[in-house]
Amino acid sequence: MYYGGIEAGGTKFVCAVSDEHQQIIARTKFATTTPNETIIKINTFFSEYSVVRMAVGAFGPIGINPDSQDYGYVKETPKKGWQHFNFLGELKKIFHIPIVWTTDVNVATYGEYKMGAATNKSSALYLTVGTGIGGGLIYKNNVFQNWNHPEMGHIMVSPMHKDKYTGNCPYHKSCLEGMASGPALEARANQKALAIPKDDPLWNLEAFYLAQAAMTYTLLLLS
Amino acid sequence: MYYGGIEAGGTKFVCAVSDEHQQIIARTKFATTTPNETIIKINTFFSEYSVVRMAVGAFGPIGINPDSQDYGYVKETPKKGWQHFNFLGELKKIFHIPIVWTTDVNVATYGEYKMGAATNKSSALYLTVGTGIGGGLIYKNNVFQNWNHPEMGHIMVSPMHKDKYTGNCPYHKSCLEGMASGPALEARANQKALAIPKDDPLWNLEAFYLAQAAMTYTLLLLS
Numbered sequence: 519m520y521y522g523g524i525e526a527g528g529t530k531f532v533c534a535v536s537d538e539h540q541q542i543i544a545r546t547k548f549a550t551t552t553p554n555e556t557i558i559k560i561n562t563f564f565s566e567y568s569v570v571r572m573a574v575g576a577f578g579p580i581g582i583n584p585d586s587q588d589y590g591y592v593k594e595t596p597k598k599g600w601q602h603f604n605f606l607g608e609l610k611k612i613f614h615i616p617i618v619w620t621t622d623v624n625v626a627t628y629g630e631y632k633m634g635a636a637t638n639k640s641s642a643l644y645l646t647v648g649t650g651i652g653g654g655l656i657y658k659n660n661v662f663q664n665w666n667h668p669e670m671g672h673i674m675v676s677p678m679h680k681d682k683y684t685g686n687c688p689y690h691k692s693c694l695e696g697m698a699s700g701p702a703l704e705a706r707a708n709q710k711a712l713a714i715p716k717d718d719p720l721w722n723l724e725a726f727y728l729a730q731a732a733m734t735y736t737l738l739l740l741s
Numbered sequence: 742m743y744y745g746g747i748e749a750g751g752t753k754f755v756c757a758v759s760d761e762h763q764q765i766i767a768r769t770k771f772a773t774t775t776p777n778e779t780i781i782k783i784n785t786f787f788s789e790y791s792v793v794r795m796a797v798g799a800f801g802p803i804g805i806n807p808d809s810q811d812y813g814y815v816k817e818t819p820k821k822g823w824q825h826f827n828f829l830g831e832l833k834k835i836f837h838i839p840i841v842w843t844t845d846v847n848v849a850t851y852g853e854y855k856m857g858a859a860t861n862k863s864s865a866l867y868l869t870v871g872t873g874i875g876g877g878l879i880y881k882n883n884v885f886q887n888w889n890h891p892e893m894g895h896i897m898v899s900p901m902h903k904d905k906y907t908g909n910c911p912y913h914k915s916c917l918e919g920m921a922s923g924p925a926l927e928a929r930a931n932q933k934a935l936a937i938p939k940d941d942p943l944w945n946l947e948a949f950y951l952a953q954a955a956m957t958y959t960l961l962l963l964s
Binding site: 641657658662664665666667668669670672673674675676677692730733734735737738739740741 | 864880881885887888889890891892893895896897898899900915953956957958960961962963964
């Protein structure tokens with residue numbers, strides 16, 4: 519029995535097939551281009567395997583509330599061509615099997631909970647820092663999901679003393695993502711994050727913002 | 742059939758008895774003094790009614806995780822004599838009936854959910870601003886409670902431009918409570934909050950902090 523998984527990233531897609539022992543037996547990776555091209559590539563890859571269930575973790579924001587009209591859709595995103603694309607709907611036209619769908623960070627959180635760092639825990643919070651900042655929460659053994667999905671990267675933060683950077687979030691400017699994402703760090707350093715020396719004070723600044731966010735998550739979600 | 746309710750505040754206690762139609766048939770109020778004196782007053786009031794169940798909403802922080810050693814206890818509080826007091830344990834010695842116990846704000850949140858502003862909603866967030874700032878969350882028809890209870894008032898906030906006040910929280914100085922509680926507002930105004938004119942810019946400042954907190958709660962708890 520085979521299962522399909524799709525990690526739908528804003529930069530690249532990863533598709534994989536596993537057997538019933540969670541062993542990956544096939545995997546492919548391709549750049550994220552237009553929705554139509556992407557759907558064709560997904561179809562081509564999975565057509566060689568008779569998968570019985572599929573799970574999708576997608577870059578957001580996406581509609582994951584089954585009671586909402588935008589369920590299954592990619593919502594407002596800077597990613598060209600993907601705005602208001604009925605992603606889940608298109609997948610369901612091709613694959614006539616049950617498909618579960620949530621955000622990329624919810625999928626990663628759930629993975630850590632089921633088979634990773636949070637195995638045997640009833641609560642877990644997962645945070646990823648890259649081009650953006652996003653997070654997911656396991657609450658009492660389930661993915662926490664209220665009206666739609668948390669936006670952990672967009673909370674406002676108290677700025678670090680002497681930090682003159684004003685933030686680069688297109689929506690909030692100086693929210694956590696605006697102050698502590700990869701591009702925000704690189705804008706201050708004027709070089710790639712990987713090239714910033716380990717003893718550069720910028721890493722302390724990065725830690726300041728992430729620790730502050732961790733405090734907020736702890737007070738609101740984990741306490 | 743009678744039910745007992747206790748609102749255990751840091752300044753005053755309110756005890757009430759209701760019938761099975763949620764009609765309050767008796768009520769008393771007294772200043773919060775020592776734990777021993779308070780327990781005696783509670784006992785005296787309820788001894789006239791044969792209540793079959795009791796609910797307590799207490800000022801915090803308190804232990805509300807049944808799996809934790811501090812369950813039923815008042816924890817670290819500036820309130821003299823109440824630190825590490827086994828409040829629920831003392832009540833159970835007197836009343837041999839089922840007693841449920843949670844924070845004052847959780848009780849208020851649940852009240853709004855069952856019979857108030859959030860009737861027929863599956864999610865609700867309640868925030869109170871007074872001497873301190875506290876909040877509770879209803880998530881999928883239940884009180885949200887992870888390890889213990891949220892501390893909504895103690896999240897860090899981005900300061901308002903030109904606000905020179907540095908905050909009065911004894912733990913975090915400039916967290917939400919430190920910047921926007923009643924005493925924080927009064928410290929800036931140098932007068933009682935009720936005496937501050939409605940058109941004073943301080944109210945705009947207060948709204949700035951509460952709106953920022955509401956944004957954070959929405960992104961993390963309600964989205």
